[in-house]
Amino acid sequence: MAVVSWRTSHSRDQWKAIRGMAHYIQIWGRGLLRIFNIKLTVHPADAAYHGGLVVSNHMGYADILVHSALWGMRFCPKADVRKWPVLGWYAGLTHPIWIDRRSRIKSKEALEEFSATLEHGVALIVYPEGTSTDGKQVLPFKTSSFELAATGGFPIQPIVTVYRVPEGADSPCWYTDIGIIPHLWQLVGIPEIRCDVYVLPQIAAEGRSRKELAELTCRAITEAHAAALRELAAEDGLANRRS
Numbered sequence: 001m002a003v004v005s006w007r008t009s010h011s012r013d014q015w016k017a018i019r020g021m022a023h024y025i026q027i028w029g030r031g032l033l034r035i036f037n038i039k040l041t042v043h044p045a046d047a048a049y050h051g052g053l054v055v056s057n058h059m060g061y062a063d064i065l066v067h068s069a070l071w072g073m074r075f076c077p078k079a080d081v082r083k084w085p086v087l088g089w090y091a092g093l094t095h096p097i098w099i100d101r102r103s104r105i106k107s108k109e110a111l112e113e114f115s116a117t118l119e120h121g122v123a124l125i126v127y128p129e130g131t132s133t134d135g136k137q138v139l140p141f142k143t144s145s146f147e148l149a150a151t152g153g154f155p156i157q158p159i160v161t162v163y164r165v166p167e168g169a170d171s172p173c174w175y176t177d178i179g180i181i182p183h184l185w186q187l188v189g190i191p192e193i194r195c196d197v198y199v200l201p202q203i204a205a206e207g208r209s210r211k212e213l214a215e216l217t218c219r220a221i222t223e224a225h226a227a228a229l230r231e232l233a234a235e236d237g238l239a240n241r242r243s
Contacts, residue, residue: 015120022072029068047199052155058127060174141218146210156203164194
């Protein structure tokens with residue numbers, strides 16, 4: 001992994017290298033899902049990335065593994081993620097766009113990098129809730145995440161992410177004050193994690209403000225998330241009655 005990442009950083013054609021890196025990220029993501037015993041199901045099964053800013057609900061670092069495996073995303077984590085054990089190292093290898101909201105200059109540079117990423121056809125994902133949740137609801141979206149789409153005319157590609165575990169098992173969602181190492185240990189101990197990702201219709205950005213895009217996207221994801229929870233609960237209930 002590190003060798004491929006180094007080659008990407010030192011390539012003469014940086015964007016060709018980053019697009020190639022996205023392919024490796026997807027392969028690594030799928031391998032990590034197997035290590036953590038996460039079974040990914042995509043709805044529809046043949047859903048492909050067709051451009052635009054990818055937006056998802058957020059439940060913690062497990063999303064990075066899942067979404068890497070989905071399309072080989074480029075991420076934009078907070079700068080302090082660099083310090084996380086294991087995951088900070090992995091995130092750094094994926095050539096993320098580090099976000100430092102304390103610096104106006106760095107924030108401007110990040111926005112320019114966002115735009116260049118999408119212009120070169122590389123999938124970029126944001127988590128506009130601004131924090132992680134227990135997966136039972138979707139929080140209101142912060143509008144700043146949609147500035148790029150509003151000003152650059154990039155469509156929004158909403159996705160919904162849902163985790164399921166056996167009854168009584170620990171949650172894969174990292175949303176409490178528990179440290180990352182103890183939670184990673186819990187994650188490894190979960191016998192099976194099923195993750196369903198629903199790819200929703202794209203939302204056009206033309207003529208819409210970032211506030212309008214945030215509201216439209218939040219509504220689409222919230223409604224689809226609630227529908228997914230009902231559908232999966234019914235599916236689990238049926239499976240339990242049959243067993």
